[in-house]
Amino acid sequence: MFKGMFDKKNCDICGEKISVLGNRKLEDGNLCRNCVKKLSPFFRVGKQSAVEDIQRQLQYREENEQALSQFVPTRIFGKRNRVLVDERSGKFIVTYQQDWKKGNPDIIELTQITYVNVDVEEDKDEIMREGKDSKTESYNPPRYEYEYTFWVEIGIRSPWFEHIRFRYNYEKPKFRHDPLYRTLERELSELCVFLLK
Structure with a gap:
């Protein structure tokens, strides 16, 4: 066998x-x-x-x-996972490395993009309290802590892959009206408009 x-x-x-x-x-x-x-x-x-x-x-x-x-980034989106665009050549790369050449990131033409989607993932954890007999119990009504992760998916016309998906933020906002949440929304809106123009 x-x-x-x-x-x-x-x-x-x-x-x-x-x-x-x-x-x-x-x-x-x-x-x-x-x-x-x-x-x-x-x-x-x-x-x-x-x-x-x-x-x-x-x-x-x-x-x-x-x-x-030959790739010269003229526009950068993101802080850790970044989208670097060479506007002169109409190409971009996605990288998490500070020395972006080191990882040999795929150079992709902007004309190869078929779509750009942003997905916000909500992570919800219930906050518990110590009740009778030192047992944990829920608040009434239940209370929650939130964290938000922003994901980007870019559809690509390529013989090697159909899409690329990556996490955009590492610092996670705790609520939707957090200034960081608004900043990420704005940055990703700009990214989508830029990549699809």
Whole structure:
């Protein structure tokens, strides 16, 4: 039943031996962790991916890395996860790294965008109090603490991925009329208008 399951395999891209837990099974081969790290973070590698698909993706990533030397951000949205736009070339990248060239972020043409959605996720936790016999109990009526996370999804016309989704804020507003909440709403409204113009 387990015959061959734990046999050492070689990566069909770089030829290196793959550790037992480091294998990504492809449609027609195997992929090591080091090669996975070179792929776009937005590309989903799975059993339906062929060795040829991975080779083409890696070629694209090499070309992308070279093109980054020509990318000059003129507009920046966000503080941690950021959208950097080169208005001159009509291209943008999404990155969380301060040294944005380091991670080889995908350069995407603004004309490839099909949609931009912003989703606000509400995290609601009930506030409890100490009641009789030191047991925790609900207030009457119940009281809650809130935190809000803003997510951005950008539809992309690309052979490598259909959309990219990322968390925009790390500092979370505690209520909807919080100045931070309003600031994030305004920034993301500007981002949507800018990317879709």
